[in-house]
Amino acid sequence: MANRDREMGVELGELSDELDNHDYPASVDDLVAEYGDYEIEYPNGSERFEEVIGPLDETYESADDVRQSILNMVDSDAVGRQRYSDRGGTEQSSPEDDPDQESF
DSSP states (O other): OOSTTEETTEEOTHHHHHHHHSOSSEEHHHHHHHHTTOEEEETTEEEEHHHHHTTOOOEESSHHHHHHHHHHHSOGGGGOSTTOOSSSSOOOOSGGGOTTOOOO
């Protein structure tokens, strides 16, 4: 991950450094006990680390594994508009805009 503090609108802040410095393998229980109160922020709000990862029953081999799990588990509001890409083109809004869409 190029910027370990922020990816896909998810801001880990100091938690990112803490995860990098943690000893692995580590269970969810270990990580929550240590970092549960850290806030994971995103454009439309935030959640505590414990709220995001606490429901899982995992053992992680690395900080990158934890980050990936966070990205998989954060509230859908974290990633902003669904089906939006800033890579050019337009967001699909109707069948007429999709050349592969057939009308019957």
